[in-house]
Amino acid sequence: MTRKIRRVGVIGAGVMGAAIAAHLANVGMSVVLLDIVPGELTEDEAKQGLTLASKAVRNRIVNRGLQAALRAKPASFYTEEDAGRIETGNLEDDLDRLAACDWVIEAIVENLEAKKALFAKLENVVREDAVVSSNTSGISIAAMAEGRGESFRRRFLGTHFFNPPRYMKLLEIIPGPQTDPELVSFMRRFGERVLGKGVVLAKDTPNFIANRIGTYGLMVTLDAMRRFGLGVDEVDALTGPVMGRPKSATFRTLDLVGLDTFVHVANNVRASVADPAEKDAFTIPPYLERMVANGWLGEKTGQGFFKRVKGADGRREILALDLETFEYRPRRRVQSPALEAAKNQPTAALRLKTLVSGQDPASQFVWDVLKRVLLYTAERQGEIADDIVSVDNAMKWGFNWELGPYETWDAIGLQESVARMRAEGERIPAFVEELLASGRTSFYERQPGEVPKFYVGAGKYRTVEEPAEVISLARLKEQGRLVRGNRSASLVDLGDGVLCLEFHSPKQALGPDVVQMIHAAADEVSANWEALVIGNQAPNFCVGANLMLMLMEAQDENWDEINLAVQQLQQALMRIKYLDKPVVAAPFGYALGGGAEVCFPADRIQASGETYMGLVEVGVGLIPGGGGNKEMLIRAIEGAEGAADTRLDNFVRRAFENIALAKVSTSARDAQRLGYLRKTDGITVGGDYLLHDAKQVALGLARAGYTPPTPRPIPVIGEDGAAALKIGVYGMKKAGYISDHDEKIAHHLIRVLTGGSVRRGTLVSESYLLDLEREAFLSLIGEPKTQQRMQHMLQTGKPLRN
Structure with missing residues (x-):
């Protein structure tokens, strides 16, 4: 039998139960979340004329649990829309809805007798092939299964998530004495590949491992x-x-x-x-x-x-x-x-x-x-x-x-x-x-x-047992598969004709060495390889440009050097965009500023579920300089082409707000909502398999007969559209929400996103927009208030409002 899990029941909508339900919804599961029926009315319910028979009352506990998960910080859901995959109910009226579930998870109070009583009910409801598990943090699995039939005991085990379930990697799987070994293997694989967890098998002892x-x-x-x-x-x-x-x-x-x-x-x-x-x-x-x-x-x-x-x-x-x-x-x-x-x-x-x-x-x-x-x-x-x-x-x-x-x-x-x-x-x-x-x-x-x-x-x-899909860049380099490298970046052979561009500078920040290696990657892949993956295995993908280096150059008034550095980054990323072989970026963790800009030119992005992406340069008094504004404008145009409301101004405004407010995605799915990722980009829930998945996407593009993109002229909304955006900025300034310097930054950003001093509908080239972007960047980095913001960020890690 080929076992599949698509619909999951979660019993108990407390902190853990609701958060487990949220993560299951994050990864695409349909979830039924149940809890007990309240024993009495609240004062507010009584005032509304509700009774203990009212559905709103009977589902009060479960609905409050779901709402708490929606409000949780850090967020339990990738996006609020994911909560739409969760149906709520109660254990008296809706227990039979668990019959349609492939997996039922118990997450009620840590009391053995209460759990045993619940499993006695479940045995008569769930399907004969459904998995049943307990999220207990330490109660005996064997003791909970006492009195249940053999079929139930063979499909019963412990699945102990750690709090918060979305973020904590560990999932302890605890088989009972009669749990089917094939089921244990399946759940281990499911936990790793679908839920993105690191799974360990624990013995049925107090509090497990x-x-x-x-x-x-x-x-x-x-x-x-x-x-x-x-x-x-x-x-x-x-x-x-x-x-x-x-x-x-x-x-x-x-x-x-x-x-x-x-x-x-x-x-x-x-x-x-x-x-x-x-x-x-x-x-x-x-x-x-x-x-x-x-x-x-x-x-x-x-x-x-x-x-x-x-x-x-x-x-x-x-x-x-x-x-x-x-x-x-x-x-x-x-x-x-x-x-x-x-x-x-x-x-x-x-x-x-x-x-x-x-x-x-x-x-x-x-x-x-x-x-x-x-x-x-x-x-x-x-x-x-x-x-x-x-x-x-x-x-x-x-x-x-x-x-x-x-x-x-x-x-x-x-x-x-x-x-x-x-x-x-x-x-x-x-x-x-x-x-x-x-x-x-x-x-x-x-x-x-x-x-x-x-x-x-x-x-x-x-x-050590290790899935074949897990790629270790460090081990590949030990095997002699380092193709080229410098102190900040390396080119590593992933096998099957795919090359990996790895950043390993401090915090994976972009500097001259990284830019040099981007050019080297383009040369290598074009001449000798099938595809390129941009990824690494550091704590974060890339936190942006080397801010200290840029500040030092600005304080020394080395404007030519800054102009050259920005221009070289722009050129390197344009090479990535129009390379004659497919390129896949594999971001995870923080992909900020230049880290996002490195991803945008790729043919596809295969992102970790936990990807926090954004163009955050405004926080240090700048706007993106490596093509981020241009790429967000292109995404806006793509959005307008596919939307019922085809007025481009609305989509440019959204791009402007993303950059001006330095919006950072709370997940890869949220990055799609914000427009940093396209709907065609992929998401890998667990980071262990990210490079493997990115490699497979790259190979798929190559084997399908890859054709590089063709440069297209870009329609801009010009001075007419800029005027509307400036009105909004003026309103924020008058209301005291932004400072004079914030207004200046916003005007530079508007000029880039609207195409400068041209009429609405003018067609411009990417190089034209990159020139505007670079000019704005150079103008802002010369501002004393921008340099103060950069200094403050380096010293405190926090933005300065001046």
Whole structure:
């Protein structure tokens, strides 16, 4: 049987259930979202004359859950339109609607008996081939399936999403004792390819993998903080990026998760484990119980371990909770030579090794926490997962660690760290002792150009399983498939005649080296290759031009150099546009300013679902200079040609608003709505497969008999259309929404988008518009107020309104 999932039922419209439903809708699923019927009327409902039989009342809880998902920040939906794929109902009137679902997910309260009662009802409703799963964060899968028939148990499993489901990569799949192995394989593939998740298979043990280790790590951090006499702010300074952990570190993470949620998870482990020492490790400290009792639950209640307040100068500041006095105080800096030395290291592995090798109290604190987490992980390895890769991936994808526990152990030196642990009287888990006794010295073995191998026990290693569609640029370069490169960009052979242009400058910013490599890519592909993909595997695709370099040139009044640099970028992107071989751009994360401009000339864009694209130059007092205005105008013309309202002015106005307001898409689908992506462009939900999909699109174009585009004259709305746009800008200026300098920037942008001093309907060339664009860019970068904005952005990361 070929299994397909197109329609999904989600039961429970709380924070997790509604957000899971939202992500399913994002990826094209039709969703039925159900929740319980309220037991009484609200005051407002009573005033409206509604009764408990009214549909609006009976669906109140589920509809409120959906509305909360629509209001959520960060957004649960790619676009508001995606919410249209969700139908709502209640568990009394609409349970039979689940009979049409291919997959039903339970996301109700974390109570075993409530879940068992629900599954007893579902067994009589869902189809015989429907998948049924629980989003539980830690309740036994086997226990939930007790009393159900064999058919149900074979199609029942745990599917634990992490919050927020749209953004968190980890999906833990937990088979029950009778779950069909073929179903597990199917759901794993579905989770990876359709939902865009990183899937790990976990064993049916308390809190599974990530929450088990992550919660333990948080608990031992709380204990070490007490023993070392540190404050919550000091602990966060030591347990964040310097350790390869998120900026939210420990206590900011707890505030974001919610202290009540954390306490529930910790108590669940404590109640479920038998080892007295482990039970003790998960005991909630009195101050945490007091905070929960006070309602100081973190972000959702406005205060937790941290609290935002307005200072005497009117600026907002963050205060830290003093756990001795239970009052909030200004945050303190950590004084630690080891910390400062670690910050200067280039990689997470070196930062961590430097930090734990120090002699000061901060270093000793980090070592104490890390040591206990590593030992606990190895001790529980066989209980929670079948292999160490699953554990490492769970922590990287579920808690955003840069290195998993076993990768961390290799980074700090397995032999050296174990010797130190032994000297401190620690008992080393048998799994680790066995590895060292076999003469091996690391959990992973890595050879250049090969997929890593991992330790499986008995002195043996196995190659990490990796889907064939996952492309690693780093590994390809290790295999000798680097065609050409400089310090900022490389050309890499993706195979099958496709070349990849990879940016690896700081933040993938555009500079002379990148522009040079764009020209080199055009030469190479035209002469020797079938197609070109523009993509990389950094945290973001491209944040735009090198702002520092441009500012320095402007301050030195090197106008000829700036003009040449902008002109060379324009020419490079025009070469991409009219190359005689197909070009596919593969943006993800931030594709801002020049990053968007690099994508626009491509024949197709294959974007990650999480692509935040926009022309944001106005934020630093400029307008796009690499052809972004021209390309947005061409997209406006295309929109006008295909619209019922064919007046071009309306479409140019939308392009003007996108650029003038520096609108950034909240997703790839939102980028289509804004016009940055065309409807013909593709979307890959998960980033792991993005380069593969872009390559396939490029090959498809090449094999279909690719014909490069032909330059076309561009109709502009001229001075007549410009006058209407200027009226709108004048109104905003008079109302106090924009400054004099904002108005000046807007007038330059209007001149470019309307074609300058010409009549409506005049046909102009792309090179003409590029000249206008470059002239406007040069004029604005010479303005003192623009240079102030650029300086402020570089110093603070925030725009300046002057």
